[in-house]
Amino acid sequence: MKIAFTTKGTEWNSPMDARFGRTEFIVIYDEETNTLSSFDNRAIENEAHGAGTATSKKLFELKPDVLITGNGPGQNAATVLKKLNVKIFGGAGEMTMKEAYEAYQSSDLAML
Amino acid sequence: MKEIVIISGKGGTGKTSITASFAMLAGAEAVVADCDVDAADMHLLMQPNSVKEESFYSGQLAVIDQDKCIQCGQCAQVCRFDAISVHDDCHVVNPVSCDGCGYCPRVCPADAIKMEERKAGSWYISETKANNRMVHAALDIGAENSGKLVAKVKNEAKALAKQQNVRYILVDGSPGIGCPVQSSLSGANFVVLVTESTLSGLHDLQRVYALVKKFRIKAGCIINKADLNEMVHEQILSFLAMENIHHIADIPFDRTFTDALVAGKTVVELESSLVAQQVKRAWEIIKDLNQSV
Amino acid sequence: MKIAIASGKGGTGKTLLATNLASYWSERQSVVLTDIDVEEPNDALFLQLPKIAQEERFKFIPSWDSTRCTLCGQCQEVCNYHAIIQLGTEIMVFDELCHSCYACSELCPAKALPMVPHKIGELTHYHHANLSFVESRLEIGEEQAVPLIAQTHRYVDDHFSKDHVQLFDCPPGTSCPVIEATKHADFVILITEPTPFGEHDVKLAMQTMHQMNKPFGLVINRADVGNSDLLAYCKANTIPVLATIPFDRHIAEAYAQGLLVYEQVPAVKPALDQIIDFLQAFAINQK
Structure with a gap:
């Protein structure tokens, strides 16, 4: 399974970013190879409009099976993610990435 | 927090x-x-007593370089926001109407139009x-x-x-x-x-x-x-x-x-x-x- | 004459001013009030008039023709609004984000993005006796008020003569929608209250009107609550104050129920009379 996180950093101890469209980083954890890879999304700060669609396009290219985030994507982003067939879990906006992963594993996150 | x-x-x-x-x-x-x-x-x-002030840029604005412009009018033709008009025989952009879509530079044959960041205001940190x-x-x-x-x-x-x-x-x-x-x-x-x-x-x-x-x-x-x-x-x-x-x-x-x-x-x-x-x-x-x- | 209320x-x-002025004025001559505060249109709550027409309003957006598309990706590259993206072998268009600039459609080498109408709101036309009322309402989720405001102006121009008294209830603020709403007006009424917030914001609105070269005047609501710096400021800058409306709990109560207040609160009628007199004199002067 490839799991994507919206985060404010690139390590297990980094805090999650509650936002989807304007998240600072997208981190991918590959459970099979036990590796982390990250995508720097901070350029999104310069976009006046359409942050949600731009970020979901990135996610589309990264092709995760699961997305763990905070408040959940807005309408437009949700439409794209539907195409991706990714399972979305929310409510992890206040955690670190590690805590979010553990909460996901013990089914403590709400599926959106 | x-x-x-x-x-x-x-x-x-x-x-x-x-x-x-x-x-x-x-x-x-x-x-x-x-x-x-x-x-x-x-x-x-x-x-508030401002301790930091910075300009803020948002969106874009088309700017026509009059030295390069050949006054062909293609930009005005494609603009859906009626933002380009002729003044004193020169094509100029009305910044209030320009939506920053970026269409006009793509059709300009003289490469005379640049999209610039648009200053939208300022932001402050204050005590x-x-x-x-x-x-x-x-x-x-x-x-x-x-x-x-x-x-x-x-x-x-x-x-x-x-x-x-x-x-x-x-x-x-x-x-x-x-x-x-x-x-x-x-x-x-x-x-x-x-x-x-x-x-x-x-x-x-x-x-x-x-x-x-x-x-x-x-x-x-x-x-x-x-x-x-x-x-x-x-x-x-x-x-x-x-x-x-x-x-x-x-x-x-x-x-x-x-x-x-x-x-x-x-x-x-x-x-x-x-x-x-x-x-x-x-x-x-x-x-x-x-x-x- | 076109009068914008901002x-x-x-x-x-x-x-409050738009609905009461329109209704009271229509006791003497034909008036059309147009609610172009399209994000939050509320005038209809106060004017219970019979509906005579309803129309959907559209903007044009690209529609993907998969049979023609070569998946070259140029459309997502030209779009400055992230309103069109390519996902694998599919092109997706985000209706609300599209600004109808036509770039993707007209630049598409395969002509695979024809522009099609997309609903952005609804216009409703009401009429009774001397009063017509036109309301435009933006769909929830639509982000751009400006195209709907422009179309509503066109509707009013098509249905009412220039001699008709035309009132427009505009969006608040000083950004693009307000500029679009007021740019055709012959006169702009700015309504404010004499508090620091009201004063600060109305001064920004006055600057905006100055830049647009619009003649304008003030109506001061809840005139007796605040400090009167505003009156002195208007006097010093020769800005006409058309009328003042007092702070009165009865006004607020009538408003809360969706009632017109000039029938209930005697102080309101003379204020409306002053505004009408001023605007009529202004119209004669213009001619």
Whole structure:
């Protein structure tokens, strides 16, 4: 399974970013190879409009099976993610990435 | 750290006065972000001393280099915003009409059009009389508020909050139901909806809550001018019950808000007033609700 | 004559003034009121008039023709609004984000993005006796008010003569929608209240009107609540104050129920009379 996180950093101890469209980083954890890879999304700060669609396009290219985030994507982003067939879990906006992963594993996150 | 956003669909409900009061009560425990950039008024109550100021750029603007322009008029032909016209035999861009779509440079045969970043205003970090810091912005005239500017103000506020290790970020949210208010809500822990007991108040509360619901953020509601109309008040209460929104407080129709405003004060500074007591209680309830979130 | 009713900030009494002025004025001559505060149109709550027409309003957006598309990706590259993206072998268009600039459609080498109409709102036309009322309402989720405001102006121009008294209830603030709403007006009424917020915001609105070269005047609502700096300021800058409306709980109560206040509160009628007299004199002067 490839799991994507919206985060404010690139390590297990980094805090999650509650936002989807304007998240600072997208981190991918590959459970099979036990590796982390990250995508720097901070350029999104310069976009006046359409942050949600731009970020979901990135996610589309990264092709995760699961997305763990905070408040959940807005309408437009949700439409794209539907195409991706990714399972979305929310409510992890206040955690670190590690805590979010553990909460996901013990089914403590709400599926959106 | 809890991010609390205060919004109201409609103007004039007392949202900014209430947010400023919370900012006074929270003092050094909070960083304040004024995201109501269209009518950024909180600084009038918080007496900020700006410690940092920066220009803010949002969107783009087409600029024609007259040395390169061959006056062929193709740009004006493709522009759907009627932003390009001829003055003194030169094609020029009207910055108010230009939407920044970037179509014209793509058709210009002389490569004479560049898209430039558009200055939309300035943003500030200030020290306030409540012994906290406030991030606020001022738009240039005719400039449009955007999700980007709101995100910028909130990001700066968050960075400050982290640096100072404060408990709360208090966000005075944008009006309406468009992109800016969505950006105000994004990432929030709790939303305070401020409405009033009028038909317009109820109508706009319902419209704006449709958005809050989409973001799945826990919400509470303060009904200002609660005693103006009993029937509408009942309707608001049943709407809150139906949507499972916490009814935080009723505030009566009272001149104290205006009197405080005229004196450049928040209502909680007029300590003996009934309204001040109610706003204080409301803040205590919000703090409690945010402990359990 | 086109008269725009605007305000620097929300909640200063724009809807109150627009609905009462329109209804009261129509007792003497034909009036059309248009609510172009399209994000939050509220005038209809106060004017219960019979509906005579309803129309959907559209903007044009690209529609993907998969049979023609070569998946070259140029459309997502030209779009400055992230309104069109390519996902694998599919092109997706985000209706609300599209600004109808036509770039993707007209630059598409395969002509695979024809522009098609997309609903952005609804226009409703009401009429009774001497009063017509036109309302435009933006769909929730639509982000751009400007195209709907422009179309509503066109509708009014098509249905009413220039001699008709035309009132427009505009969006609050000083950004693009307000500029679009007021740019055709012969005169702009700015309604405010004499508090620091009201004063700060109306001064920004006045600057905007100056830049647009619009003649304007002020109506001061809840005139007796605040400090009177505003009156002195208007006097010093020769800005006409058309009328003042007092702070009165009865006004607020009638408003809360969705009633017109001039029938209930005697102080309101003379204020409306002053505004009408001023505007009529202004119209004669213009000619």
